Structures are given as C-alpha cells and as structure tokens.
Amino acid sequence: MVDKLNLTHHISQKFNEELEDVRNRVLAMGGLVEQQIVDALKALTEGDSTLGRAIEQHDYKVNQMEISIDEECSRILARRQPAASDLRLILAIIKTITDLERIGDEAEKIGRFAARLAEQERPTSNYREIEHLGNHVRTMLHDALDAFARLDAEAAFRVAKEDERVDGEYDALSRQSITFMMEDPRTIRRVLDVMWSARALERIGDHAKNICEYTIYLVRGKDVRHTGFEAMEREVLDRR
C-alpha cells in the first residue's frame, strides 16, 4: 500500500530530500498546533488566564511556518514540476497547512475565551464536558497527523469517521447549555463563552477530518471530499 507511493525512490536524491523535508516541516507545524490545543484546553480547565493569552503569541510561529512551507511548495512546483504521487503530496501539503493554520486560529480563540472565563465564577462541573470534547478533538488531530506521517489511508478513514461523534458531542453540549441558560439567565454570558469554545473545538474536528481526506487523496489518488462515508470506505478498503 505504502510502497505504491514511491516517496523515497527518486533518481535525484536531492529531490527526495526536499520532499521529505517539506513533509517533515508540515508535521512539525502540526506538532506546534497540537501543543496550542493542549495549552488552550489547559487554560480552559485550569482557569489559567496567562496561559490562555500566551497562545496568541505562539500563533505567530504557526503563521510563519505556513508562509515558509507555502513558499517551499511553490518553489518545488516551479523547479521540479512533480508528477503523480509527488504532485499529490505537494497538493495535499498545501491544503493541509491551511487547515492547520485555521486550527491554530481556533485554538487561539479558545485561549481568549479561557482567559475571559478564568476571571468569572466557575461552575461546579468545572467545564468537564468541554474537556472531554477537547480531548476527543485533540486525539483526532493527533491521529490524523499520525496517519499523514505513516501514509495510512485506513487510519485516516477511521479518524475522519470520528468527526460524526464529535458533532454528536457538540450537539449534546449545546442542548445542555441551552438548559443552563433557561434555568438561570445570569449564567448566559459565561455559558455563551463555553458554547463558542465548544464551537471552536467542533471546527477543529472538521479541519482534522479534512486533513484525513487529503491523506486518503495522497495515498489512493482519489478525491473523497463531500462523498459521504460509504463512498470513502469503499475507496479506502477497495484497493487494499
């Protein structure tokens, strides 16, 4: 399966290294974004407003990386004119970094809400539900990046499917929030902030799913966006 993608068998050793380097940088950027999510969740659940605001400053590095990887990709496209799997790799990378950058923005948003929430009274649940959702999304992104690193289409499909569960969790959380707000209107301000954070997490899940779709595209050569899970499953399991 993986061997079909001749990522490491090029006539030009230099080209190989360039491709591997840019892939490596995408994953390093992914690591940075993963860390942002971890920090955002920590700020939210531990009520750490300094940490919440610090995420904003790290976003600068993610943006820098996005720009430099983008430049590197256009350079490779122009100079090497890659074909087949190499071209797919470059295209997948260009799309992946956009999603990663957006995930970073969402994490930054959560950090801001966390800083605001930290200054208010904390509910008895101590934001446990949102922590659960956050951990779910964090694992999803981690596994999505793992699938990209291992070029594992089946793992990517499994992760993409998780998005349904994340959406379900988000729905449950918003219903619960509405109940809170109806019970006690004084909590509306706080609950709304929680809602926005949950919304940001749900968006992160969507972006992670996108990354999985790019991985499937990269490995299988078929675009599986907007095709539904059945079609995706057929595509992934078909050519085992």
Next chain:
Amino acid sequence: MNPSWRQEATVASGLFVCALAGWLLFHHLFAWLFAACFVYLCWHLLNLYRLDAWLRRGRQLQTPASLGVWGELFNSFYRLRRRDRERKRRIAYLLREFRNSTSAMPDGVVVLDSLWEIIWFNDAAERLLGLRPGQDLRRRIGNLIRHPDFVGYLRHGNFDEPVDIPAPASPGVRIALRIVPYGSDQRLLMARDVTRLYRLEEMRRDFVANASHELRSPLTVIGGYLDAMRTDSRLEQEWGVPLAEMEHQMQRMLAIIKDLLELSRLETEAREAPFAPVDVPGLLQRIQRDALALGHGPRDVVVDVKDPIWVLGSESELFSAFSNLVFNAMRYTPDSGRVSLRWWVEEDGARLSVTDTGVGIAPEHLPRLTERFYRVDRSRNRDSGGTGLGLAIVKHVLQRHDADLEVESEPGKGSIFTCHFPMERIAREARTA
C-alpha cells in the same frame, strides 16, 4: 607427502600402468594412453559435478565421499561448513539474547540513522512513544514525535541534556527523551518514563510558589509595624540600632521572596518566551540610570551599543536578567572600578557583555554559579545585599530566549558575563514581528 595426494598419485599411476598393460597385450599405445586420460578426466569431472551440486544445494551438511584429493577437498568443505553453522548459530543466539534483553528493558530504545529514520525499536519504545512495529520503520522520528520541544531539540543538535515531553500515545505520562550519537552517524534515542519525577518536581515548584506567596503578607504587616516603631521617638534611644537592623533584614527577606516568586513564575510559564520586539539599547540605558541611582558601587558605568538591534522576547524578563547582571557587577566592584555594557552582533547572533573590574571569581566556582543560593564566599554576600537568586533568574530567562550565558573571570581582575542570543531571536531596529 600428504596421504590424500599419495592416494591421488596411486590412482593416476594405476591408470597409467593399466594403459601400459593394454599396450603390451594389444598394441596401440596412444589409443590406450588416450583411454586412460579420458577415464581420469571423466572421474575428475564427475567429482567437480558432485561438488557443484553440493554447493548449490547449500543446506546439506554431509559432503559426497570420494577418493584422493577430492576426498580431502570434500572433507575440508564439510569442516568449513560445520564451523560456519556453529558460528551462525552462536551469533543468532547472541542477537536473539540482545534483542530479548533490550525488549525487556523498561526504557524505550530507538535506533536512528543519519537521516533520523527509524531502524529498529524495542517494546518499551512502542509503548512509550506509540510507535508501530513494521509500519514505522524507515520513517523519520520527527514525523511521529511532533512535540515542539522535541522538534526544537532535534534542530538544535545539542544532546547533552534530555528533553521532557508528554508521551505522544498517552498525555498523562511524561517522558524524558535523549539522543546518544554512536558509530558513524547513527543515533540512539532513549525514552524514559519520568512521570513520578515530573510530579515531584511540580509539587516542589508549587510548594515554593505558594510558600513564598504566603510569606509575603505577614512580612508586609511586620514591615508596617517596624515603620511605625522607627518613627516613634520614645524608642529611638534604646531600640534605634536593632530596629534599623530588623528593617534591613526584612527588606532582604522581601527581596528573596520577590526573586523566588519571579523564579517560580519563569518555571511555570510556557517553555518559550514570547516573540515580542524588545528595544535592547533603550533597556540598557534604563539599566545604566538605575545602576547609577543605586548609591553604591563605581560611578563609572558605560553603555557601548555597537549595533542598534532589537531582540524578540519578553521585555520584563530581559530587563530583570540584564539588571541582575549589572547590579551583581556593581556589587562586587570597588568604587574606583568600572562596569561596562556592550551590545553587538556577530555572525551567529547577538551578544551582550557585562564587564567589571571587580573581585572576580575563582574557576572552581564557575560551573555552579547559577545554582540557587550558591555563594562563592559565605562572608561576602551577606552585607552586599544579594539574594543568591539573581544568576538563577538570569539563567532561566536566557533559557527561555534560547540564549546562553558565558562567564569568564580572573580573581582580582574582574569578570565578563556574556549572553549569546541566537539569530532567530533578533530583529532589526523597530521592525515589528
């Protein structure tokens, strides 16, 4: 002569004698000689064929039996192969034992090649790092362990100290990773579960932070009463000197607590300082003014800014680090001495040096200088008013800015403290990040 060769000679001469006998009985000398040679050649070819077949089969230990030189050759081959097998078995056993023992090791071990690709790893690495056997071979380690600290560790290439990160597979577990280069461009990655140590460290940090915080309010209360008592003229006569001393000691305690809080803040905050542009030349001017306002130490404090560049970092932290260096220099330099601050750029980054003409430090103290409460000379720090935490703060701040501290000193002549800032922390003047 070797018995096998003797046997061979007997066979050859036997054939020759047969040929002669044929000639004597039936004439045709050449035909008989030819026949003898032909038979001899056929016999050799047959043996060659058997040898070839045996070599091809490969697995069979028992060699074919034969006479003369061939018999000897077959025997030698047999011995050679048996010895080979013995050796192979021994090496396979050793290798198996080695793998078994490394697998049983509680620490994760990953063998990496010059491109950071995974060659081999043991069971513990699988568990701690979430690697998959088979699937992850020939993948770059940085692709699978993506924590920014580890990626930075790989990029910096300084492997003297391990790096602590949460385990990729299970976030609750804390692991220490360390790269050990060996052989020609090969590396060993060691992973170790340090969750327990990490928790202890965390508890210690929290304890110091909380304790210092809690100590501050009672001290402030005591300070208030002391102030009131010092202004009371009735006490002046009898208690003036003790009260002044109490006030002095209380100021010292407050300074220590302030530094302890600063240190614990540096330790608990994010690993890296932010990337905000900081006007270092302006900062140095401010520190120079503060130093001259101290009221003790030399009056000769010069600032020499060669390149007006800025640093990307945290202004308050850099201010605290630089002023600690300068105030230290002021403290240990006689009034007739000189303290100079220099700020310049080199190829690999920017440098800030603080040079004094003070008492200097003996070389044996240099490695331990940045430890908390480390005193070079027990008698001299007390009255000079230091908290013993200044250089620890400097070290922490510089670490968070990816910078290093270098100390050169000669007792009696003075010291030079130099901070090295790497290129990625430098901004040209007024450029906003």
